[in-house]
Amino acid sequence: MSQNGFLLEIVNLSKNFGGLTAVSDFNLSVRRDEIVSIIGPNGAGKTTLFNLISRFYKQDSGDILFVSNSINNFSPHQICNIGIARTFQTTRLFKHLSVTENLKVGMHTRTGYRFWDELLNTPKLIKTERNIEKKALNLLDEFDLLSFSDEMAGNLPYGVQRLVEILRSLNSSPQILMLDEPAAGMNPQEALHLMEVVEKIRKKGITVLLVEHNMDVVMEISDRIVVLNYGKKIAEGSVEEIQRNPEVIAAYLGEDIEDNS
Amino acid sequence: MLKGTKILWLLFVIGLFFDPYMVRSEYHQHLLIVSGIYILLALGLNLIIGYTGQVSLGHAAFYGLGAYTAAILSVRFGSPFWLNLLAAPVVAGIFGILLGLPTIRLAGHYLGIASLTFGIIIEQIFLNWISLTRGPMGITGISPPRIPFLNFQFTRKSHYYYLILVITLVVFFLFRRLVSYRTGRAFAAIRENEISAKAMGIHTTYYKVLAFTIAAMIAGVAGCFFAHYLLFVSPDSFAFLESINILALTIIGGTGNILGSLVGGLFLTILPEYLRALNEAREVIYGAMLLLIIMFMPKGLSGFIFGLKRRYMSRKR
Helix, strand or coil, X not given: CCCCCEEEXXXXXXXXXXXXXXXXXXXXXXXXXXXXXXXXXXXXXXXXXXXXXXXXXXXXXXXXXXXXXXCCCCCHHHHHHHCEEECCCCCCCCCCCEHHHHHHHHCHHHCCCCHHHHHHCCHHHHXXXXXXXXXXXXXXXXXXXXXXXXXXXXXXXXXXXXXXXXXXXXXXXXXXXXXXXXXXXXXXXXXXXXXXXXXXXXXXXXEEEEECCCHHHHHHHCCEEEEEECCEEEEEECHHHHHHCHHHHHHHHCCCHHHHC | CHHHHHHHHHHHHHHHHHHHHHCCCHHHHHHHHHHHHHHHHHHHHHHHHHXXXXXXXXXXXXXXXXXXXXXXXXXXXXXXXXXXXHXXXXXHHHHHHHHHHHHCCCCHHHHHHHHHHHHHHHHHHHHHCHHHHCHHHCEECCCCCEECCCCEECCCHHHHHHHHHHHHHXXXXXXXXXXXXXXXXXXXXXXXXXXXXXXXCCCHHHHHHHHHHHHHHHHHHHHHHHHHHHCEECHHHHCHHHHHHHHHHHHHHCCCCHHHHHHHHHHHHHHHHHHHHHHHHHHHHHHHHHHHHHHHCCCHHHHHHHHHHHHHHHHHC
């Protein structure tokens, strides 16, 4: 555990695309086992923030600390290894691989054997592969998706695809899981089930960072909500605080506060 | 089901070992030897295209680098085949890394153009670095393989047949292991979705360069065998058209599975030979057949075979 108890700290983070400010002077500290939701109108910079944390983008200024260590110089592929996993706004499954294979890829950084183990079929390889298989199937079983294990990921119903993508990331044993609009395109039942899934993930001791437009989901499961608008944090607090915040209401309903006052 | 497939493979391999006893034709053996070379080349390119989802239009360059490495080592230094069989893939592999590292950030068409250019540059080096390669005259006087201590020299076609058969089987075995576990899953992940692969912690640059390097090494092995089989190498054998030929038989055989490379290498070596009887019409019919295969078997011959198998399986159920 870090000295100050925060798992993820974002300090004065800014990112511009040309003249457009996507994220501006953003600060956020996330404790272990929290579910923190980031909401805001379209184009508010939520996904940009995720891409900055997962290092697909490099910030113009500011710092990102994970367990008190700066990850500014990390590449996207190194992020998973230190314990930050993410999903994407549009599903990015490995469509022509089976569900189990998808989950196995999630274990890439947790697979201990070397290249020559693979070529020489060493006992270490056989044992590790057996464990990988078992772990993937156990996870599918835990989330009631075992019946899909041999299905090609691309052939699954949309809602199941979204869940498999979450499980694939979860299978990398992250400390923090970032979900980018997991409920997008889900019907109400699927969204309801998603909430149970996120709750279950938190119970495993995994911190969840959530970007979501479905307010039912956000209000139901969040411990804390951060509101972004034009790349700036305009509010942060508990569900009740956010629901009462006039600036948030204005940003969502498109009202101009000064005109109303 | 898996067991049945395994038995079929085993019978096929046993059949291959007895083939020279059943068909006592040097011509037939020569065809199978050439097929073996093309199976290796297709297998390497399959790794790049089918397994990792990248593009390469210069595969003949690695084949040529292997062949020239073996030829030069053999003629200049009297280096034996077995040593060259190690040196050729190393040299080809180093060039694979040299091509891979700077171009790997390119995708699709751009990578295609870069690899094509690389192929042409290597061909030009074979043609113009006369002090090393003897240019268009080619290199002669390569010594055939021999087994030391036993004092056994490879002279007959059947000797070479067994040699390429064993080499191909070893490469097949290692290749299958390579694509089945962590490395294979990383290749597939890159093919399916590169951004997701990165988010899953896969060092995509490393694995793409690895795919190019291993493909180059396999081509290097094929080149070394080629040099010590024909005992002559010249730039013609590794020209741009040869890259396209390898690409065609990789695609037509079917990508993303081992069977495709096997079927592609065999079929496209043997088919044109059996069309020889047609004289002038041969090229036209060959071209038309390839076109028909691409049109009606978009997943290649192996995809077609898998389709038949699936249909048979579901009917049995």
